[in-house]
Amino acid sequence: MKMTQQEALFQYCLRRGDDNLILSHRLSEWCGHGPQLEEDIALTNRALDLIGQARNYLQYAGEVEGKGRSEDDLAYMRKERDFVNVKLVELHNGDYAYTMARNFLYDAWHLPLQQALMKSADTQLAAIAGKAVKEVTYQLKTSADWMIRFGDGTEESHQRAQTALHALWTYTGELFTTDEVEAVLQKAGIVPDMAPIKAAFDAKVDAVLAEATLKRPADGFMMSGGRQGKHSEHMGFLLAEMQYLQRAYPGATW
Amino acid sequence: MTEVKNSQELFQAKVDAEQKIEPKDWMPEKYRKTLIRQISQHAHSEVVGMLPEGNWITRAPNLRRKAILLAKVQDEAGHGLYLYSAAETLGVSREETIDALLSGKAKYSSIFNYPTLTWADIGAVGWLVDGAAIMNQVMLCRTSYGPYARAMVRICKEESFHQRQGYEIMNVLANGTPEQKEMAQDALNRWWWPSLMMFGPSDANSPHSAESMKWKIKRQSNDELRQIFIDRTVQQAEVIGLTIPDPKLKWNEETMHYEHGEIDWAEFNNVVAGNGPCNKERLAARNKAHDEGAWVREAAMAYAAKRARKKQAA
Numbered sequence: 119m120k121m122t123q124q125e126a127l128f129q130y131c132l133r134r135g136d137d138n139l140i141l142s143h144r145l146s147e148w149c150g151h152g153p154q155l156e157e158d159i160a161l162t163n164r165a166l167d168l169i170g171q172a173r174n175y176l177q178y179a180g181e182v183e184g185k186g187r188s189e190d191d192l193a194y195m196r197k198e199r200d201f202v203n204v205k206l207v208e209l210h211n212g213d214y215a216y217t218m219a220r221n222f223l224y225d226a227w228h229l230p231l232q233q234a235l236m237k238s239a240d241t242q243l244a245a246i247a248g249k250a251v252k253e254v255t256y257q258l259k260t261s262a263d264w265m266i267r268f269g270d271g272t273e274e275s276h277q278r279a280q281t282a283l284h285a286l287w288t289y290t291g292e293l294f295t296t297d298e299v300e301a302v303l304q305k306a307g308i309v310p311d312m313a314p315i316k317a318a319f320d321a322k323v324d325a326v327l328a329e330a331t332l333k334r335p336a337d338g339f340m341m342s343g344g345r346q347g348k349h350s351e352h353m354g355f356l357l358a359e360m361q362y363l364q365r366a367y368p369g370a371t372w
Numbered sequence: 373m374t375e376v377k378n379s380q381e382l383f384q385a386k387v388d389a390e391q392k393i394e395p396k397d398w399m400p401e402k403y404r405k406t407l408i409r410q411i412s413q414h415a416h417s418e419v420v421g422m423l424p425e426g427n428w429i430t431r432a433p434n435l436r437r438k439a440i441l442l443a444k445v446q447d448e449a450g451h452g453l454y455l456y457s458a459a460e461t462l463g464v465s466r467e468e469t470i471d472a473l474l475s476g477k478a479k480y481s482s483i484f485n486y487p488t489l490t491w492a493d494i495g496a497v498g499w500l501v502d503g504a505a506i507m508n509q510v511m512l513c514r515t516s517y518g519p520y521a522r523a524m525v526r527i528c529k530e531e532s533f534h535q536r537q538g539y540e541i542m543n544v545l546a547n548g549t550p551e552q553k554e555m556a557q558d559a560l561n562r563w564w565w566p567s568l569m570m571f572g573p574s575d576a577n578s579p580h581s582a583e584s585m586k587w588k589i590k591r592q593s594n595d596e597l598r599q600i601f602i603d604r605t606v607q608q609a610e611v612i613g614l615t616i617p618d619p620k621l622k623w624n625e626e627t628m629h630y631e632h633g634e635i636d637w638a639e640f641n642n643v644v645a646g647n648g649p650c651n652k653e654r655l656a657a658r659n660k661a662h663d664e665g666a667w668v669r670e671a672a673m674a675y676a677a678k679r680a681r682k683k684q685a686a
Binding site: 143149151157158159165172173193214268270272274278363369 | 419422423426429430431432433434435436437438439442443445446449450452453456541544545548549551552657660661664665666667668669670671672674675678
């Protein structure tokens, strides 16, 4: 059965919403535990920006679906197999190099994607992207700066950043895979072709890693499954924590 | 000796005339020490205070609450930064100040040694703990030391938002399901007395008070501030239908204030001495963040030094 444009748009909004929601959740775990106060503030800021973007997408997803589901219904009442974020964002935080390397890889994909979405034929998606681009531009700048600092800082920081990149690289493929959802929407001019976004990602990653004196890991086996709701084992625990109150007190308002 | 005496008189005259003391002005050594102790304790309280509230960020009940709580805890980190900077103007580095916290030598507000057990505790902390802190902070906006007073003006604006959001959480819970109302009442029961203790010992037993009043570091006594807080909070509890856990609480028509039961100062002293429910966890969490962040700070410094060398060579 062919997917309708409305179904595809709903799925697409969920993907964008879930990516931001779950990464924001992971970053919020750092709050109060950062390596210095300035970093605590910066990471919390990023978590706040991402949760704002997630809310925009999930609200719009609910609207597009037309079944009266709110942002909170979508964030708190869906089950593990219904979440469609990439696996990259659900992984545990690791050390600060791992957290920053993940941010950097995510941002290097996220910025060109959001820039392209500003031209979406769907005015709501274009408006969300217009607001997000300002935030994501700054996010990419800070995560790239940290990659360079780590890579060209001490031997230990170089080692940690390199280890993180190797561990995370296998999760980057999923950022660029597309399926029927993108195909339907691309035809309508609602979402962009991923090839130029991959090219922008490659160029940015290569430039930053060169300055950081870090090696780009070779493309090998790439993880997938997140978009189909087949997650890592981390995901269930993350949701158990995040959804605890909504599950324990069904129907209550907060 | 005469010159010192003159400086001291000039200093006091300036304080009495409500002029601010600035970092480069002459000040009695004890004034400086008192302020360093007080401002750094205040800074530590902001930073340690991030932990009990941070405890619920990942479990906040909806996206709006989660965003508000994140922003609130982030504000506390910002307050910590201003205050460490204010302490630096008195000649003590941020590293020294933070080391004193990490080694357990410096104190922070004992209230943060209590655990946040349910979501309602996030409401109670905002309403009561920030509410009590504001009493003190509003007074400190007029404190005699310029940098501290100015930091406080900014902090007060954000704290009053924190207090309102805490009260709003409690209001929603108190008007929610019976289980939610019970959760709110339980949080009030647990946080009420420790909040009253935040103002410090009664005036008669407050070791630093007289001098601080003379120097206008403090401008109202512990008991005065506590009374204002009680009068205001009792009414707020009534509005949302919660009960203050003090059977002796009574309105006094003559004084136009609430009378309250005896505060358990033995509990207060015990928690200050290190024997509270979370003293060890709080300090351990700060030390863990500091230790695990050491390589990050080193990398940032090493990179900055490399860049500076390159710039010089170019």
